[in-house]
Amino acid sequence: QACEWQRQGLAPIRVSVNLSVHQLRQGKLVSLVRQVLEETALDPQYLELELTESQLLDSVEHIIATFQQLRDLGVKLAIDDFGTGYSSLSYLKRIPVDYVKIDQAFIRGLGQGREDAAITRAIIAMAHGLALKVVAEGVEDQQQLDFLRGEQCDEVQGYLISPPMRAEGLADLLRKNADFS
Numbered sequence: 001q002a003c004e005w006q007r008q009g010l011a012p013i014r015v016s017v018n019l020s021v022h023q024l025r026q027g028k029l030v031s032l033v034r035q036v037l038e039e040t041a042l043d044p045q046y047l048e049l050e051l052t053e054s055q056l057l058d059s060v061e062h063i064i065a066t067f068q069q070l071r072d073l074g075v076k077l078a079i080d081d082f083g084t085g086y087s088s089l090s091y092l093k094r095i096p097v098d099y100v101k102i103d104q105a106f107i108r109g110l111g112q113g114r115e116d117a118a119i120t121r122a123i124i125a126m127a128h129g130l131a132l133k134v135v136a137e138g139v140e141d142q143q144q145l146d147f148l149r150g151e152q153c154d155e156v157q158g159y160l161i162s163p164p165m166r167a168e169g170l171a172d173l174l175r176k177n178a179d180f181s
Helices: 002-007 021-025 029-040 053-057 060-073 089-094 104-108 114-129 142-150 167-180
Strands: 015-018 047-052 076-082 099-102 133-136
Touching (some): 021 060, 029 047, 029 060, 047 053, 053 060, 053 076, 060 076, 099 104, 099 114, 104 114, 114 133, 114 142
Parallel strands (some): 015 047, 076 099, 099 133
């Protein structure tokens, strides 16, 4: 789909795909991704593969090795739902990822108390200290967006930006907003 949008003249965007531990266990993920990249001629920097934080505890060494091979292909990697799992922070420095995606549970609580703001602020600072980019999930109001901008969160996603939509709707949105980027 990303290649089709580029053929239509739209600016390249990163497309995220959720992974499961089952896909990692099969041992064919790297060769499958390599094949898809070759067949589609997609620049690998526009493919992001995500694994939830809670799944990191399963076969950590295998995940590290697989992620390193995927990174060597040029694919972007993300830890999804960050802050809700039980992973050790030591994994964050060992697993080769480009992004951490702050779970929407923390974003929803921004403006309702100090705890979620403190946790969100700490995640952003820690990730930036590790040269990782930060994506905030579930941004639904301007107050949340303003807080995240103030903390220099790199990217946001959520209903404030756009509800989920089909590929055709996203292409129309990208065309309309092309002049503003």
